[in-house]
Amino acid sequence: DAGVTQSPTHLIKTRGQQVTLRCSPISGHKSVSWYQQVLGQGPQFIFQYYEKEERGRGNFPDRFSARQFPNYSSELNVNALLLGDSALYLCASSFSWTPPLYTQYFGPGTRLTVL
């Protein structure tokens, strides 16, 4: 079975631009979460969606937004890019967003570089 897929794998943008990252969850999973991982640190939680509704939001500015589609895929949008947004963006999927079926499985990530 296919795991979590993310596109693109790599992306280079300049400051002030906007970017959209995409994620397809494991078949049957209805929850998608997004994380940002800056080099040398652990992943930081950005958003969690379940059945198209936002279920959790981390401490990130309003420049970050996301949505989940009826097929449970998801997009993460970042506006007005800053150099500090350069990171590995990870998507994770799970059956649900509450116990016990909320174990998350991660994709390979999208490497975003902001110049």
Added chain:
Amino acid sequence: DAKTTQPNSMESNEEEPVHLPCNHSTISGTDYIHWYRQLPSQGPEYVIHGLTSNVNNRMASLAIAEDRKSSTLILHRATLRDAAVYYCILSGNTGKLIFGQGTTLQVKP
């Protein structure tokens, strides 16, 4: 969010067991204990999780203290492919994962 404390790094010899400790003294009754690992340039990989009882799967075993204030991830026979950063994470009523710095495991041949 309840926090965990792990050693920054550990070393092991190949084919020997590895015990990775995690302290979580502020754990609440509904917090699950999750372990993930991350190899360089890859997304985190789920290893194991548990609530109160010890757990075993094909990858590892999780030993949870009776008071739940600490746990140990056990790799029964370390291989070179087990070299990674191991994260011990508590999650409550939602799936939000709060990652710390983790333990970097080095496996020597």
